[in-house]
Amino acid sequence: LDAAHPSARLAAQARSAGAQALLACPGVTVPQELSWLPRPGGEGHDGAAVPYEQQGYLSFTSGSTGEPKPVRAGERPLARFLAWYPTALDLTEDDTFALLAGLAHDPLLRDAFTPLVLGARLCVPGHDLVRDPAKLAAWLRDHAVTVVHLTPQLATLIAAAGVALPDLRLVVFGGDRLTWADVARFAQVAPRARMVNSYGTTETPQTQAMHLVGEPGGDSGDPVPVGHGVDGAELLVLGADGAPAAVGELGEVVIRSRRLAEGYLDERLTEERFAVEADGVTGRYRTGDLGRYEPDGGVVLAGRSDGQVKIRGYRVELGEIEHALLAHPGVRAAVAVAVDQRAGPALRAYAVPESAATHAGELQRHLRSSLPDYALPADLILLPALPLTPNGKVDRAALPAPASRPAARGGEEPATGTERLIAGVWREVLGLPRVSAGENFFEIGGHSLATAQVQARLTASLGRDVPIVDLFRFPTVRALAAHLDGERRTAGPERAARRIAARQARPSSRRPYQARQENKE
Missing domain, CATH: 1.10.1200.10 (ACP-like)
Structure with a gap:
């Protein structure tokens, strides 16, 4: 659990996981909402040993009902990944890695365990440093980091800082749509780095497909392919009938592998997304991502097929934002959408208040108490009613853009x-x-x-x-x-003292003139 997330969200994650005890890191204040969990003391525990094949971990994804979706994964896929990954990308004990993944984000396992199994150096920046791209870029340079995993958005911000990264030899992008323009921008600050576009989901632990970028292919906004399946995995693009799509035809991306997660704790969701083939070992996971085959069999992603969006590398269910708004007693109806802005994809929410007593600021504070930072809407617009299509569904195309805001404080320029x-x-x-x-x-x-x-x-x-x-x-x-x-500027009294000293130091020939002026007055 990431202590930086709202306490209500942490409590929801603990409940959904069926947590039985809480281990707190030193210096972390445990919120009151988690006080129901016992805090084991001493060294070790009295629990019976768990067979290796039953050992594993849980990761959380966003849920449309407002409740987190725990994904259950065994240790074997992670162990297999850690044996394959260093060899595939020529990683060695001489490399220096940076830990930039969020503490509650499953790429943490890749970022932390890869250097540990190699015996390589792992550098961990402070939380505030990760939020400051210019300082983070300088930190990467000063620590001579050679391998880094980045979301495209964070890479763009680091590149904008203009700090040269001469020691960086490998950049692995992942978590969101990568464009050729993103690659070209980052190549300017890390010209020696080899660049890789990777693909995987929480339900398909770590990397399941990879594309070696090679030379930057111009500075267009076209997406960089995620390539082919790796280490026994296959990337399939299937049409609505379940048959493979033709080259260039849009379809759903399905990952076929023997090393998938075991499923969700919610068995109904597991049945919807996961399938096991006749051999009883190979599985398929429907990602919900849309994609197309390229002529060489590689895959290019093309958005989502459901109400899920990617914000700064995090998966966000629009339904989770809507559910959080509807939990406020002053909201009658709500809808959330993703919009493209200059700063990247952003979230916008619309709410129909029960009365004029409900204000947008109050609803924003309510959302901050239950949603992590990346899931908070950049805009929250109050409407008298949501526009509907003839069949009674919300007409998202008819939702208004934010009105021109009145200038604050009397329109002061x-x-x-x-x-x-x-x-x-x-x-x-x-x-x-x-x-x-x-x-x-x-x-x-x-x-x-x-x-x-x-x-x-x-x-x-x-x-x-x-x-x-x-x-x-x-x-x-x-x-x-x-x-x-x-x-x-210097402080006010010091400025005044300097002005007086400067007047006193002026040539005396000016003083009679100043005196005559004063006499006239």
């Missing part, structure tokens, strides 16, 4: 040079026509990924470090500008 610079960066990142001096970044569509882009651009424009924490502490144009300008 950015006044100083720093205010105008900040407002201009916000407009570019968020794609807004206008930003006033008093508007709150997080109330006009800002989110953590956009914050990182703002930080990188301000750092480059000002020629000095802008800590990302300052963007959270001073969320309006005016407050942030005052803070940044204040850092360059």
Whole structure:
């Protein structure tokens, strides 16, 4: 369980897993919502030994009903992966790895165990460092990291920092759609690195397909293939009738392998997604991803077939956001959608309030108490009713875009040079026509990924470090500008003392003139 997640979510995960005890890391405050779990003490435990074939672990994915979906996986697929992966990518004990995966995100197992089984060096950045791409890029350089696993979004932000990474020799992308433009941008800061696009899901532990990128293929927004199945796995693209799709034909991506997860704790979900073939060993998992075969048999992904989206490498069920909104007593109806913004894919939610007493700010606070940061909508729009199609379903195409926001604080325009610079960066990142001096970044569509882009651009424009924490502490144009300008100025009394000293040091020939002026007054 990641202690950074909302306590209500942690409690839901513990309940869904049927947890029987809680082991807390040193220095972590256990939330009250988990107090029902016993805390074993002493060294070791009295439990009976579990046979190896029954040992395993649970990982959580987003659930459309608001409850997490625990995925049950055995240790054999992970052990097989750790035996195959280093050889496939020429990893050695001389490499230096970075642990960038979230603590409750299943790629953690790859990032942590790969260097450990090799006896290689593993560097772990602080939590705040991961949220600050410019500092993270410098950290990767200073620690001479040679192997790194990145989501395309994080790679884009690191590349934007412009920090050269000469020691980086291997970059493995995964978790979301990778484009040739992403590859080209990152190649500029890591020209010696070999780049690989990998594919796998929580239900198909770790890497199940891989594509060696080779030379960057231009800077287009076209997707990079995820390639072919690896280590005995097959990537199938099947049509609605279950038959293999033709080259270029859209279908659902199905992973066929002997090393899949065992299923969900929810047996109904397991039956929907997993299937075992006649040999009783080989399994198939329906990913819900759409894809196409290329002429060489490789696969290119093309979005999702259900209500699931990828946000910064995390899978988010839109139904989970809707369920969280409907749990508020002041909400009558709700719907969530994914939208493309300049800063990358973002979430937008719509709610129909029970009365005028329900405000968007209140609902946003309610969502923060139950959803992790990556699942929070960038926009929350209140509507008198949801638009419907003739057959009574929500007409998502008719949902309105955010209205032009009224300027805050009487429409104050950015006044100083720093205010105008900040407002201009916000407009570019968020794609807004206008930003006033008093508007709150997080109330006009800002989110953590956009914050990182703002930080990188301000750092480059000002020629000095802008800590990302300052963007959270001073969320309006005016407050942030005052803070940044204040850092360059001396304190008020000291400035006044300097002005007095400067006047006293002026040539005496000016003083009679000043006296005559005072007499006239």
